[in-house]
Amino acid sequence: MKGKVKKTEKVANGMFMLQFEAPQGFNVRPGQFVSILCPDLTLRRPFSCADFEDGAVTVLFKLKGKGTSFLAGLQPGDEIDFVGPLGNGFDISDKHALVIGAGVGIAPVYFLNKFLKQSHFVGAFKSEDEVPKDFEPDEVIIGGTILDHLERLIAEHKPEIIHACGPSVVLRAITRCGVTSQIAMEKVMACGIGVCKGCVIKLNRGGVVQNATICHDGPVFDGGEVVWE
Ligand SMILES: Cc1cc2nc3c(=O)[nH]c(=O)nc-3n(C[C@H](O)[C@H](O)[C@H](O)COP(=O)(O)OP(=O)(O)OC[C@H]3O[C@@H](n4cnc5c(N)ncnc54)[C@H](O)[C@@H]3O)c2cc1C
Ligand code: FES
Missing domain, CATH: 3.40.50.80 (Nucleotide-binding domain of ferredoxin-NADP reductase (FNR) module)
Structure with a gap:
């Protein structure tokens, strides 16, 4: 999916916001996220949606490494490649x-x-x-x-x-x-779509412990079900 950058802005020390226009028909619920392709990086970078208004997605992110530095340098009109909405909300x-x-x-x-x-x-x-x-x-x-x-x-x-x-x-x-x-919840992710099992956590549902992926089954979970390791 392609998005068109509307705005990038430094909103706090080491924190930026990126707002981009999503294609028509795109919708997202609170708690869902988008995964953005960054140049020279194989794995897309996941970011929670911080807002969605008039077809524009907002993400808030902390500067960490290559991917987030790329995002911070985007200019209005630049195109981004993203997938989403991902996860449950x-x-x-x-x-x-x-x-x-x-x-x-x-x-x-x-x-x-x-x-x-x-x-x-x-x-x-x-x-x-x-x-x-x-x-x-x-x-x-x-x-x-x-x-x-x-x-x-x-x-x-x-x-x-x-x-x-x-x-x-x-x-x-x-x-x-x-x-x-x-x-x-958050964990470093690879596929982002529930396939690689790189983001598995354990849930206790009615006494039965089972695996769940943060990217596909989450990232939002009932707190009482999460088994902390
Ligand atoms: C579902 C989900 C939602 C997220 N939402 C947001 C958000 O709204 N805003 C935001 O700033 N970040 C969010 N993150 C974390 C974000 O994806 C990472 O900070 C980003 O991928 C780092 O990319 P990078 O290339 O800049 O840094 P990298 O070079 O990939 O990493 C730099 C450092 O950050 C660590 N790191 C990378 N990914 C994560 C991660 N997922 N959790 C903890 N540490 C990590 C690495 O181990 C490394 O030490 C989210 C992660 C997930 C899984
Ligand atoms: S990142 Fe691959 S299963 Fe979640």
């Missing part, structure tokens, strides 16, 4: 939700939060200059970790569900906090 319900994004994990939950009627949206960042411009949550936590605030957030907002994306250590703690959770 979050459930969207009327439940009172606590929405948590840690670091660039804010991307998929920012998109999700736009669809939720009752939510409190919290973003956690290492420093002030890492808060992405135009993607600000309701509450920003700087320094430490979101886990220092989890008990307070649950007591204050009494969520029926927590939707989260961020580092595994954060997600693991969220799945153990006593509130139903849906978490968007």
Whole structure:
């Protein structure tokens, strides 16, 4: 699939946004991702959709290596080659939700939060200059970790569900906090379509442990089912 770049912009220290026009008929749900071809790299690079409006997909990404450096240098009008939407996406319900994004994990939950009627949206960042411009949550936590605030957030907002994306250590703690959770997970991916089994995790469904791929069966999982290794 071909996309046409509308905009690339630095939105925080080491973080960029890329917005591109997708072909007509393209649609994507919060939690789903796109995989973008980068020159000289065999494996496409996966990125959560941070927004989708008027046919334009937005991704937010941290500069890591060759692929993300290429994306950061794209200019309006440039063409990109992508596949998507990939993965399952979050459930969207009327439940009172606590929405948590840690670091660039804010991307998929920012998109999700736009669809939720009752939510409190919290973003956690290492420093002030890492808060992405135009993607600000309701509450920003700087320094430490979101886990220092989890008990307070649950007591204050009494969520029926927590939707989260961020580092595994954060997600693991969220799945153990006593509130139903849906978490968007990440792992280095190869095929991105459920074939190579390079992104397998274990789920415990009703006492039966089974394999699931993050790229195809996820990346969003019921927190209570994930077996942490
Ligand atoms: C489903 C999914 C959604 C993602 N969504 C986003 C997003 O919205 N924004 C964003 O910034 N990133 C996201 N990522 C991670 C992103 O795909 C990688 O950062 C990117 O592929 C790095 O490419 P690169 O060529 O710049 O770096 P590389 O040269 O490939 O890697 C640089 C360093 O980053 C590490 N790395 C590469 N891929 C990952 C990964 N998946 N997870 C952790 N470390 C990795 C490598 O091991 C290496 O140390 C997502 C990953 C997945 C699987
Ligand atoms: S990356 Fe190949 S199965 Fe997920």
